[in-house]
Amino acid sequence: MNRLIHAAALLLSPDERDAVLGDLEEMRPSAPCALAEVLGLAARRQAAQWRSPRPWLTLATLAIPMGMLLCLLARRTADGTAIDLWLYANNWVSGYLRQGAARLQMTDRLADVALQYLMLASWSWSAGLALGKAARGSLPLNALVFAALAFCGSLAGAPPKHFGLALYYTARAHNPNAAVFEGAFYRLVFPHLLQAALVVAPAIFAMRTARRLPSAHRIAALLPLATACAALAAMLVWCGLLPGVRLPARLLQIATYIPIAWWLVRPFRWRQERST
Amino acid sequence: MLGEFEYLLLTAAARLGDDAYGAAIRAEIETTAARHCSIGALYTTLDRLEAKGLVKTWMGDPTPQRGGRPKRRVRVTAKGIEQARAFYTAVTRVSRGVSWETS
Numbered sequence: 001m002n003r004l005i006h007a008a009a010l011l012l013s014p015d016e017r018d019a020v021l022g023d024l025e026e027m028r029p030s031a032p033c034a035l036a037e038v039l040g041l042a043a044r045r046q047a048a049q050w051r052s053p054r055p056w057l058t059l060a061t062l063a064i065p066m067g068m069l070l071c072l073l074a075r076r077t078a079d080g081t082a083i084d085l086w087l088y089a090n091n092w093v094s095g096y097l098r099q100g101a102a103r104l105q106m107t108d109r110l111a112d113v114a115l116q117y118l119m120l121a122s123w124s125w126s127a128g129l130a131l132g133k134a135a136r137g138s139l140p141l142n143a144l145v146f147a148a149l150a151f152c153g154s155l156a157g158a159p160p161k162h163f164g165l166a167l168y169y170t171a172r173a174h175n176p177n178a179a180v181f182e183g184a185f186y187r188l189v190f191p192h193l194l195q196a197a198l199v200v201a202p203a204i205f206a207m208r209t210a211r212r213l214p215s216a217h218r219i220a221a222l223l224p225l226a227t228a229c230a231a232l233a234a235m236l237v238w239c240g241l242l243p244g245v246r247l248p249a250r251l252l253q254i255a256t257y258i259p260i261a262w263w264l265v266r267p268f269r270w271r272q273e274r275s276t
Numbered sequence: 277m278l279g280e281f282e283y284l285l286l287t288a289a290a291r292l293g294d295d296a297y298g299a300a301i302r303a304e305i306e307t308t309a310a311r312h313c314s315i316g317a318l319y320t321t322l323d324r325l326e327a328k329g330l331v332k333t334w335m336g337d338p339t340p341q342r343g344g345r346p347k348r349r350v351r352v353t354a355k356g357i358e359q360a361r362a363f364y365t366a367v368t369r370v371s372r373g374v375s376w377e378t379s
Contacts, residue, residue, distance in 0.1 A: 015335055015348075020315055022338075022345030023299040040316035048320070 005035050011042035011140050046141055055138030062134055063142045066127040066232075067149030069239065070120075070199045075154045077120050077198075078191035079171035079181075081113045085190075086180040120198045122259050123235045124150075126228035128203030129259075132210025133225055143207055150199045151192070227258040278363045282330075284309055285321050286360045289331060289350045297336065297347035298322075322350065330356035 005024070009017045020041060024034045049055055088096065088106060096102050127146075135142040172181055181187045206228075213224065234255035236242045278286070288304035289296040298318060305313040325331045336347040352360070 016319065018345045019298055019335065019348035020319070022342035022347060023302070023315060025343040025345065026299045026341060027302070037315040040314055041319055044316045044320045 002031065005031065005038055008035060008038045008042065012038070012045065016041075042140070046138065049137040050141070055135060055142065058131065058134045058138065058142055059145060062127070062131045063146040064149060066131065067146040068153045069235070069241075070124055070127060070203075071150045071153030071195060073123070073235075073239070074120060074150070074195045074199045075191050076171075077116050078194040081116055082186040082190055083171055083177055083180050084109045084113050086186060117194075117198055118260065119253075119256050120194075121202045122231055122256050124199040125202040125206040125263070126231035126235075126259050128206030129210050129224055129228040130232060131203070132207035133213070139207060139211070143204065146203065147200050150203065151195050154191070154195075224259070224262055227262050230255040231259050277366070278330075278359055281317065281321055282325060283360060283363045285318070285325065286330065286352055286356055290352045290357070290360065296350040296352075298350075299347075301350065319348075322348070325356065328355075329353060330359055 006021070009021055012020060020038060024037065029037065088110070096106050131142060131146060132139055171177055172187075209224070233242075234247075234252045237245050237247055238252055238256075284305050285301060288301045288308070292300050292304060298315070302313045302315070302318050305311065305318075322331065322333060326333055330353060332351045332353055333348055336349045338344045338346045
């Protein structure tokens with residue numbers, strides 16, 4: 001229960017969190033009462049945030065569309081890569097490793113799967129960073145809506161074909177793949193695993209990063225945001241949601257992977273900053 | 277014009293003087309006014325009063341009895357004293373000649 005109270009207190013600003021937890025330590029109310037007190041204050045703070053148009057604008061332009069879009073992309077990626085994974089995991093023969101051509105093909109397919117996952121994680125991270133930066137104080141509720149949509153958005157069903165081929169579940173709808181989606185794992189469990197691991201987790205990680213970005217150094221704050229925006233724009237072009245915009249696939253890939261490069265370089269930069 | 281809870285908070289903080297901080301103000305309100313005071317109401321009202329310039333708050337030093345966490349200390353400003361006095365005068369004036377005793 002104590003952990004739950006401390007977790008709820010994370011919704012408050014650091015100074016206020018300290019003051020409130022200190023007050024509770026002094027007053028010693030029962031654990032449920034203490035939790036209710038913390039949640040009550042957090043709810044009042046959120047309510048105050050949502051009186052301005054900014055959180056609503058963030059919700060309408062980022063949290064809802066990005067949550068929904070990433071959910072659909074994750075479902076499509078899950079279905080598409082499930083075929084390769086099913087082929088190798090459920091029909092494994094040692095010949096895949098012994099024969100050179102088969103080994104090469106397997107490496108090629110699995111590398112393609114890995115790149116698709118990397119791309120999805122990069123888009124999710126970018127969406128999380130943009131959301132974290134735009135939402136500011138209203139982040140808890142905006143993040144909740146984003147995560148709920150990213151995880152459960154597909155319950156509404158697949159978008160119609162004319163909405164854009166990139167979002168249509170081609171793999172599942174294709175009859176020859178029926179064997180893959182016969183089992184509950186690839187039909188139900190696997191897509192949700194992917195949605196949790198490659199959409200919700202990177203996005204939440206990025207939201208935490210966004211809160212820690214230094215606001216005093218403009219370039220330090222703008223650089224990750226610019227990379228995130230480039231990746232999101234690439235995602236929209238990729239999905240065909242920016243009609244009339246045609247860019248070479250290579251350029252889109254570069255834009256998509258920039259956040260990963262930034263993310264990889266960051267720990268080294270921190271180490272350098274610490275040592276100086 | 278102050279709200280009723282704002283007045284209660286200002287009065288409690290003024291009575292506590294140098295010992296005015298979150299938990300102490302809450303205890304003071306609950307004891308003297310015999311009403312429940314949630315942390316949510318307390319801190320959001322404190323923020324509102326600070327924004328109006330009626331109180332000044334700052335983070336004090338951490339203390340061991342609070343698990344090493346600091347207090348949010350409160351001091352009523354001159355403007356706060358003036359507003360509380362105006363509220364008190366208005367309530368006393370408007371109450372003159374009125375009896376709330378039930379027969």
